[in-house]
Amino acid sequence: MRSKIVGTGMCVPDRVVTNHDLAKRMDTSDEWIRQRTGIVERRWIEDGQSPADLAEGAALRALEAAGLEAGDIDCILLSTLSPQHDFPGTSFFLHERLGVGEIPCIDLRAQCSGFLYGLSFADAMICTGRFQRVLVLGCEVHSTGIEVTDRGRDLAVLFGDGAGAVILQANEDSDDTAGILEVRLHAEGRHAKRLWLEAPSSAHHPVRVTHEMIDDGRVFPQMQGKFVFKHAVTRMPEVLRETLSAASVKLEDVDLFLFHQANLRINEFVANQLEIPPARCMNNIQRYGNCSAASIPMLLDEAVREGRIQSGQLVSMTAFGSGFTWASALVRW
């Protein structure tokens, strides 16, 4: 038994925020952001929009691409580090929107590697026969959780809002080679505080958040950028190689490489290390910034719709993020 992706979709808000827009609100510049990250603009939600709106848009497009209706799915797995509410998360609000009866849904927390974690768990559930079709999403709204000031500029310029989705379905046709060939997942909790959101925290007594924490900016994400960078450029090639080797596939046989969109420089570094020609990589961080768990499914959807992935081709997807987490998947289309 194997599972295969039968539809992809994405959704971003209409509001475009350029580097120049940010430079009006904090001490930064288009030149600094482009040089260090490759980002030119990102999308941010407007008042009245929610993560569930983006997730719904991505899910409906994926269903349409698969020629299916919401009633055809039997589980929802949504990865996010920015849930609509601490509990029950985002997937439950999406569940209501889609009108999918009483099927199970869950928010998965693996940050920027979240989509590949979700893909792996959905694949395993389908292969055991528990589910036939799983809606797997990555969905983030970062714009309401960053500090758009000089103090928060190191992170504020990086993140964007968006959602990406795939429909993963059982493939019982032995003549059809399409499917998830291999997924490898890793984590290293000892670096949890190198890229994290400290508060609100259920470990903080007697209340989860105080005025002092708000004033000190501890309610905004914090990152040790250089430390994260170094680990990303080490772990990504490592797990990519591990995954290809487990599937007995050579690097040169992969048709398209999709990397998590955290920083264009990280991806260029990884591609250089592995001697992957630019023509076999694709990036969209220039237009969307870092959308964490949503970045890879958004990129995958653009690749499919632009005709960059043809039936029978091999696609490699690799991510690194907070946790730390890192993961890679190899898919035959």
Ligand SMILES: CC(C)(COP(=O)(O)OP(=O)(O)OC[C@H]1O[C@@H](n2cnc3c(N)ncnc32)[C@H](O)[C@@H]1OP(=O)(O)O)[C@@H](O)C(=O)NCCC(=O)NCCS
């Ligand atoms: C974030 C990142 C681009 C910053 O680049 P960097 O070269 O490490 O930059 P630094 O943080 O050392 O800052 C360099 C200088 O730019 C300044 N700076 C930081 N953010 C800035 C901004 N938005 N605009 C202008 N200047 C900025 C710093 O204050 C520092 O100034 P100083 O030299 O006077 O102290 C880089 O560290 C990175 O990409 N890290 C990994 C990010 C990542 O992958 N995150 C998510 C994983 S999912």
